[in-house]
Amino acid sequence: MSSAPPRFGANYTPSQGWFHHWLDFDLDEVRADLDSIAGLGLDHIRVFPLWPLFQPNRTLVRPRAVEQLVQLADAAAERGLDVNVDGLQGHLSSFDFLPAWTRTWHRRNIFTDPDVVAGQAEYLRTLAAALADRPNFIGMTVGNEIAQFAAAPHPDPDRITPAQAGSWLDRLLAACEEGAPGRMHLHAEYDASWYQDDQPFTPAHAARTGAVTAVHSWVFNGTAQRHGATATATEHHAAYLVELSKAWALEPHRPVWLQEVGAPAPHIPPEHAAAFTAATVANALDCPDLWGVTWWCSHDVSRSLADFPELEYTLGLLTNDRRVKPAGQAVARIAAQWRDREHRPAPRTCALVVDAGDEETAPRRSVCAPGxxxxxxxxxxxADGARPTTVLASRADDTDHLAARGITEVVTPEQAGLPARPATRTAP
Structure with missing residues (x-):
């Protein structure tokens, strides 16, 4: 079990032009943004190339775009910031960015068409190879929440099976490894992978594929609406996803990266954003095996840009003129408190049983969703003072598995529903 200090970072949203900044890349503006991020005491950023701009044709990965990505990474290094790069964008803040060679007249499934997948693999390999010799390069994330293209509620999904999703992930992660051997390459899906019964990207994919498990915590998914902004369920939602992921992990201490988490208004009122931020991060830090926390996002979206959902404009730790917001002050305080400090939370000894059906496909995973x-x-x-984790029903009697995770008691959801401290059974 690692006891390294937790990592604290931000998903880099450029203050000028949002992710469209790649069209008019200005290294001086990027440097100013990175200065403001480093000023919070953070140690890494997550970066988002726009796939259609970097690979406008299936056989063309633009050298100039790749060069600009490397310049950004080098500027981050100068400020003590490590860099993770998401390759396939994919989907960002309600907008889809897919290259023309996958749409309309060239419409083909982005997960199964052999030519498309070969193009994606070459793109990811090229980005990884360009950064492979940079000491501050963490690794590649295949793409941002790309599972949303594979099922409803997307208006035009590319339907696949869980087996096809797994094959696609294996192929693209191998391309990342080929480009930059030994780096921390992973994939990242939104909470439908944990909560939506028919989502082909499954909890098993999330918890078993790639170097670490990534979770993205957004309380506008019904959590805040059902429980309220200050409720235990809301302030512990990120911690819940971290611990839920461990039910499917094959390694007892697989690292988990809280790769996205934010304070969305009005679900979290602006005047409560700092308190929510502090509580959410503190609760996540009470989870063993947490690699780090990467807040969404670094800078607000400028009001000069149209058609974003209202909540997307105000998620930054800093304003789009680089002033620190209360949530940014909260994250800066936490990062300072944990600098060079071991992360060694006590084991979570009480495990809640998860029965989502077959563990590979989790056809009843909605039991894990809000409600x-x-x-x-x-x-x-x-709320009763316990520090639960989770265990699959198929492993609830597996003595070796429970012992490896430090679990000493197992609780069913029905037992946890009792009005007093739930009855438990001792782990075998």
Missing amino acids: GPVFEAFARLT
Whole structure:
């Protein structure tokens, strides 16, 4: 079990032009943004190339765009910031960015068409190879929440099976490894992978594929609406996803990266954003095996840009003129408190049973969603003073598995629903 200090970072949203800044790349503006991020005491950023701009044709990855990405990474290094790069954008803040060679007259499935997948692999390999010799390069994330293209509620999904999703992930992660051997390459899906029964990207994919597990925590998914801005379930939602992921992990201490988390208004009122931020991060830090926390996002979106959902404009730790917001002050305080400090939370000895059906496909994973029995039981246990984790029903009697994770008692959702401290059974 690692005891390294937790990492603290931000998803880099350029203050000028949002991600469209790649069209008019200005290194001086980037440097100013990175100065403001480093000023918070953060140690890394997550960076988002726009796929259609970097690979406008299936056989063309633009050298100039790749050069600009390397310049950004080098500027980050000068400020003590490590860099993770998301390759396939993909989807950002309600907008889809897919190259023309996958749409309309060239419409083909981005997960299964052999030519498209070969093009994606070459693109990811090229980006990884360009950064492979940079000491501050963490590794590649295949793409940002790309699972959303594979099922509803996307208006035009590319339908696939879980087996096809797994094959696609294996192929693209191998391309990242080919480009930059030994780096921390991973994939990142939104919470539908944990909560939506028919999402082909499954909890098993998230918790078993790639170097670490990534979770993205957004309380506008029904959590804040159901429980309120200051409720236990809301302030512990990120911690819940971290611990939920461990039910499917094959390694007892697989690292988990809280790669996205934010304070979306009006679900989290602006005047409560700092308190929510502090509580969310503190609760996540009470999870063993947490690699780090990367806040969404670094800078607000400028009001000069149209058609974003209202909540997307105000998620930054800094304004789009680089002033630190209360949430940014909260993250800066936490980062300072944890600098060079070991992260060694006590084991979570109480495990909540998750029965989502077959563990590979999780056809009943909605039991884990807000309002579902696992979700609500986790919130009740936490409010009652417990520090729960989760275990699959198929492993609830596996003595070796429980011991490796430090679990000493197992609780069903029904037991957790009792009005007093739930009855438990001792782990075998």
